[in-house]
Amino acid sequence: AALPGPAPADWAQAPLDPAVRAVLVGFDEHFSYAKLCQALRYLLRDGTDCLLVGTNRDHRLPLEGGAAIPGTGCLVKAVETAAQRDAFIVGKPNRYMFDCVASEFNIDPARTIMVGDRLDTDILMGNSCGLTTLLTLTGVSTLDEVRGHQDSNCPTRQSLVPDYYVDSISDLLPALGE
């Protein structure tokens, strides 16, 4: 709904939809203070337990040439900070999406490979869910990062290390039958 007036004092008087039971934070290139204000009002409203859900925590979305735009994780963090509570995050590395896939398609983790380009989302989720993990180097993470995690003594960092890597997923073609 459109917010009346130009200032937070006005926004805070706008009527709230009584049926709202959750605030869902996703990628929003139209994110604004006014929306953040409304989210906070729903989350703090007396008499209802309002869920706070985030689609993912990615910090940034890479563009060509090394530039990047802010990711959904920034917007989730803004809402969490204002509301002083943690969001339930649906996306990788959390296992929720794997559970969705596994229940729908009867997947055996021991016979499934997770292929991804990000260590802290794709590979971490795959490792946490007992999948074999395969890093492709056409995206965000580099082999240097992998070696850094491998050489560390930290168990958390060890869980970011993939079982295998390829330069590109096209490298898998020769392994598949004619």
Next chain:
Amino acid sequence: GGMASCRRLSGAGLREVLGPAQGLLFDCDGVLWAGERAVPGAPELLERLRRSGKAALFVSNNSRRSVAELERRFSRLGFHGVRAEHVFSSALCSALFLRQRLLGGGGGVGSGDSGGRVFVLGGEGLRGEVRDAGLRLAGEGEATPAEPVRAVLVGYDDQFTFAKLAQACGYLRDPQCLLVATDPDPWHPLSDGQRTPGTGSLTAAVETASGRKALVVGKPNTYMFDCIVERFGVDPSRTLMVGDRLETDILFGKNCGLSTILTLTGVSRLEEAQAYMASDSAAAKDMVPNYYVDSIADLIPGLDE
């Protein structure tokens, strides 16, 4: 010394604590006023302090208003005799901080270096303080090579947008570009009991996108106290800090070596102070005030007639 003990200040205790004090530092929102209403008795307290020869200075994390606007606000709400030079807002102190870091001791004399520009996420009050400090603001569009953006300043910005967040991140790709925040407050109370998001929530977005940690000027960090000492030379051992928020005002007092008084007309509840007192964590204990009052009007009997 050991942990503060959150004692109610009243009766003889009032005179014991206020008598030796040379001055008091006051937070503003929730202490002197709530929204457009002065806390009953607060203007009289300031008047009595003045007559007792005790200094009253003001230290606020609110980065919306310039000190000139704050001076008018004091007067409009019935507090007389407060001048802009007595008021230390996070807007003013952030501008002073940036002036120090970007212009140093007098700027690049002869080198043509203006110190670079500042990209401000905030309203006109904050932008004005930055200009008054001799700094130039980044507008829309690209920084020229001659005047790169050397700092991103995150303040209370009710016009914050994704586009501005992206623009800030662009500037922060340069590791020489500073990331500064006026204050860490996650939210502020509105007069009807609701909350509005604070600078802290916007700073969290910028930090997450840029991978950088902001330098935070406001309470509980001590930079604003340095500004106060530089201008007025206060003695911490003879100065009391009065505030309503444990995580900023009381911790600020502790960090600056001041005895602290919590007033209950604002954000924090007595139960929260007591919970910090009962906690095992050292960080929690630093947020326990030495004393508390229901309102700063309760301090009046502690001053001479």
